[in-house]
Amino acid sequence: MINEWKITLKIYRQKGQEPPHYDTFELEVNPDEYVLDAIERVWAFRDRSLTFAHACHHSTCGACGMRVNDVEKLTCITPIRSVVANGGVLKVDPMRNFPVVSDLVVDLGSLYQRMDQVGHRSVLPLGEEPAPHPAAAPAPEDLQALRLADCIECGLCISACPVATTTPAYLGPAVLAGAQQHGLNGDLKLLELVDSDSGVWRCHSAFECTAVCPSNVDPARRIMDLRRQVIGARIARFFGRG
Amino acid sequence: MSNKPSPSNWPKWFDPRRREAGSWAFILNRLSALGLTFYLFLHLIVLGTLAQGEAAYDNFLETIHNPLFILGELVVIVGAVYHGLNGLRVGLTSFGIGVSVQKQLFYITLAITAVVAVFFAVRMFS
């Protein structure tokens, strides 16, 4: 492996109740490595007290979301060369809008609980997941096959959302997208949950969720679609057919 | 500053650093909305001066003939045009129309606003 680049990692640090600060680490890196690799290397060789969340290292678990130079990134699939130049500074912060547990680790509990609340399924029939590429379109007889859902519950969309910044009660893009995928289908409890001032109507259309989503979910579009579903359901109920 | 969501984070609404077009649209919309609301109040207060008689109102008309006030008026017009057009964009996309081209719609909004701005600037200052 060739470590041909030198970069400076500027990492947000916070332990317990202590006030936060940044630590910097000069690091030789291979620009084709991922940001997460650089962070893990800091832990392995420079500072064993650094905490960060990670598991799969290939964008399937959603643990490694962070803010890299102030933009939400899934660090395990973000090549270093895509976010910094040789000799540059790579600033890494924890995601916004979730409580910091320690350093780069945030508590995603609220997201997970809300995903359960809206009944987002983690495994879906193939036909219900949009195929992102024509070559990948499944054969019709395979539509019954099951696959893991696209949303990896990383929380990047919630970190990027300006509304979530000020409104803890806002369900957030991933959760509303989860509700849309689940579908209202006459589910009154779900309807009440999303048809509220913490639900679909809280969105102010900044579209940042879709911009940062690493996993093909397009939460903004799904929120808008859910609004249509909500209105449809309300009209149907008004005429006594819901 | 806490990392948790909290109403006290409101200044972050207006921070467009490293964000995308959609955030700019949102920020400009919110700023223009606040501006327009402020202007509406101003407008009502001014109309209130009518009640104090013709002289007072004429006096007022005098003062607003200076260029600074004309510039202010231009800002109101531009803000209103942007806010109205972007309002249409938000309204359409809110119901699933044009979500995939929201950025383009925003640029069109900006372009039209710019044309209107130039048009009124030329008329008002010539």
Add this chain to the structure above:
Amino acid sequence: MDKPHAIIIGAGFTGVATAHDLALRGFDVTVVERGPIANGTSGRTHGLLHSGGRYAVKDQESAIECIDENMILRKIVPQVIEPNGGLFIALTESDLEYGEQFIEGCEACHIPIEELKPQQALKLEPNLNPRLLAAFTIPDGTFDPLRLALSFAATAKSNGARFHLYTEVEGLLLDGQGNVVGVKTWDRKTNQRGELRADIVVNATGAWAGEITEMAGASVPVKPTPGIMVAYDQRLCQRAINRLCPPSDGDIILPQRRMMVVGTTSFEVTDLDYVPVIEEQIELMLERGAEMVPGIRQAKVRGVYMATRPLIGAGVTGRSIARTFKCYDHKASDNVDGLVTITGGKATTLRAMAEATANMVCAKLGVTAQCSTKDTPLLSYRQFYALP
């Protein structure tokens, strides 16, 4: 408190499954993990819910474990599995020859296979290499690594287990006779040191197991053996695609969410905390993967990562080491009481590994409770965060 207290070091697959098993058997369980759940080998695994076919020729003990556990996991944690099955495909004459042994091996290990004509296989998986010579279906699957671990952890938590994450075990507490009675911890979240005492300490640190046993002056023959995986940004197959040949580099393509992951390789390292990616192996994965699914050449690399197998063995190397697991009671092997090590194995066999470990722990402490994890459906992985 009458409940025996067990400390489990490591929250990889082995650790969380053991926590679940012991919690069900009425133990008071504390898991101490230096990072988040599944940050070690477990999170970075390929994700193949093995049917055992891969080992049916050379390592039938592992193969039988795999097929049995595969069927159990499908029942108890369907929420984290793409249960779409797999294919073994032959592309060369030598693959076909291996096919004979493969059929015999699968029969011997009661792994259900079905032979398909090449056209049938292509109908199922249109993106396969059209020159394939033979294919067999097999009950493989894909699992989501983190969520599999979280499901076990969540269920353990609901039965009272406590999880100390980001807490490293820095040393073992010993009584005067050199027996283990607890662990010395460093909470990396708050930078605080502490001690925890227990009736039994279970070392479930996988490839790192040797580091823990060393703290007690004991040893385990773990041979850390990393391998590479390359994830591509397209899903060109819906089933696990295995090359019909003896286990070799890049012999499995696994669909996962919208991706395909090709793996893997096998070599040895000494520094476990950071295993750098070896560039040539990326190219190798592409070559080998494209033999089975040529369309991979048009896909883009989405992620490249390494993980380290905790293989057990002294003397032999890499692929020839059996993939089965082993429990060590260090009383028997090193005359150190209070410490049990579980290592080796596969993700697919996590439950069986936990059962064997818990059996050993129960026997040591005179607990008679039986294992019930086979029939206990696991909670949603999301409950791990909901529970206090």
